[in-house]
Amino acid sequence: MSKHFPERGTPWDALKAQMEEMAAGDIDWRHGRNGYNVFFAGPDVLEVIKEAYTMFISENGLNQGAFPSLKVMEDEVVQMALDLFEAPDGAAxxxxxxxxxxxxxxxxxxxxRAHEQGKDTSNANIVIPYSGHPAFNKAGHYLGLEVIRTPIDGETRLPDLEAFEAAIDENxxxxxxxxxxxxxxxxxxxxxxxxxxRARGIWFHxxxxxxxxxxxxxxxxxxxxxAYNFKNRxxxxxxxxxxxFGYAAKGASTVLYRSEDLQKYQKTDFDVWPSGRMVTPTLAGTRPGGAIAAAWAVMNYLGKEGYAAKAKVILETRARLEQGLADLGYKVYGPSKLMIINFGKEGLELFGLWGAMNKRGWWPGATVDPPALHMMLTPAHEAALDDFLKDLAEATEEAEKGQAEAKEVRYS
Ligand SMILES: Cc1ncc(COP(=O)(O)O)c(C=O)c1O
Incomplete structure (x- = not known):
């Protein structure tokens, strides 16, 4: 044990200095050196979410009766989200x-819901393409459900529809x-x-x-x-x-349902303990008021116009990056038109390339299938792009000559 619980307190100034020193070793996200993790939309947006978070840093989203402010903000965040994703009347x-x-x-x-409908959920399953996020396997593990992954096309990276359909069974x-x-x-x-x-009466997420x-x-x-939203019946x-890409402070997501009747199964309602009834809508008990407030603030601060302007910057950066990658002989995998770009080069050792980029101050993402780098472009990458391409050219040469020190990147 190298650190013991301190006997006495330390003045904040000293602690702050110590924390700043620790942060000096972190990836420089303010200058777009990260490939994922931080979604920096500019100093003004950061200021808005910091102030909004701080205003409600102590308030608890668990007790919205005591904090009607948080109830209004969460309800409005959800209404804005339902509107954006074209949810029908009655959605929640x-x-x-x-x-x-x-x-x-x-x-x-x-x-x-399946349980209430009389289905045997003891050996139920979820069908999801190979490309799906590991969070579904986490959910399956916690909730006792099997997760069946189905193939995607090697070139387009799109799910094989026939295989997806064939994997569905009565469970x-x-x-x-x-x-x-x-x-x-x-x-x-x-x-x-x-x-x-839908044709089989199965829930689709x-x-x-x-x-x-x-x-x-x-x-x-x-x-x-x-069409990727509730427009699909x-x-x-x-x-x-x-x-x-909502650019909110960390700790904020939305989960939306076609109807309140579907959403009602999300909550936990328990009353067999001395303190009476406790109804919680999510996994958490205590919920950070700051995360709700910062999300509400940034959505209103940017509005559709502000988000569209950020998206324009990212799309233009993507087009410049694609050109630069083509000049270096890289191939972009999958016809993504959005902010994620996955690119590699035949025969190039991935972890050598990643190590050579990391040595130059970058923290790109990576995929192992195909062995390739991965970037989630944010507005901060606009100014970083020239440096990125220059360093990528050097790192590629180093990796191709076998001179790069390999480093395995993991999402952990
Ligand atoms: C498609 C997708 N689903 C789920 C998640 C999990 O989100 P979080 O890391 O906020 O739990 C991510 C994270 O990157 C994701 O990209």
Whole structure:
């Protein structure tokens, strides 16, 4: 044990200095050196979410009776989200701490409903393409459901629709598609996938966690996408994270349902203990008021116009990056039109390349299938792009000559 609980306190100035020193070793996200993790939309946006978070840092989203301010803000965040994702009248939703919690909540609601409908959920399953986020396996593990993954096409990275359909059996209670998928950034065929589920009376969830708050604004910039939201009548629920391309403070996601009747299965209602009835809408008990407040503030601060302007910057950066990658002989995997770009080069050792980039101050993402780098472009990457391409050219040469020190990148 190298650190013991301190006997006495330390003045804040000294602690702050110590924390600043620790942060000096972190990846320089303010200058776009990160490939994921931080979604920096500029100093003004950061100021808004910091102030809003701080204003409600002590308030507890668990007790909205005591904090009607948080109830108003959460209700309005959800209303704005339902509007953005074209939900029908009667749709409902709530906020959670992030994509994983939103997904676990949707899976829980689906399972409880199936149980109430008299289905045997002891060996029920979820069918999801190979490209789906591991949060579904986490949900399956926690909730006792099998997760069946189905193949995607090697070139387009899109789910094989026939294999998806064939994997569904009498125990399937949920089907899933991503909009977009994390690894490739490709928006999957939600109209076809959700229709396959609907035709069998199966709950369909759209995982729009990473790009839900980007795709509509890319469309406003002329990008054409398949319908990925509640416009598809087979879509039962949808998750979209505010703490990613909603540019909110961390700890904020939305999970939305086609109807209140579907959402009602999300909550936990318990009263067999001395303190009486406790109703919690999500996994958490105590919920950070700051995360709700910061999300509400940034959505109102930017509005559709502000988000569309950020999306424009990202799309232009993507086009410049694609050109630079082509000049270096890189191939972009999957026809993503959004903010995720997955690129590699035949025969290039991935972890050598990653190590060579990391040595130059970058923290890109990576995929192992195909072995390739991965970037989630944010507004901060506009100014970083020239440096990125210059360093990528050097790192590529180093890796090609076998001179790079390999480093394995893991999402942990
Ligand atoms: C498509 C998708 N789903 C779910 C998640 C999980 O979100 P979180 O990390 O906020 O729990 C992510 C995270 O990147 C994601 O990209």
């Amino acid at each position: 939703g709530g906020m959670t701490s992030g994509g994983t919690e939103s997904i676990i909540m949707a899976v829980k609601a689906c399972r409880e 399937t209670i949920m089907c899933v598609g991503s909009a977009p998928a994390f690894p490739s950034g490709v928006v999957e065929q939600i109209p076809e996938l959700s229709e396959i589920a 759209v995982d729009a966690c990473v790009g839900g708050y980007f795709a509509p604004f890319a469309e406003m910039n002329g990008v054409e996408l398949p 087979g879509v039962s629920s949808l998750s979209a994270d505010l703490h990613k």
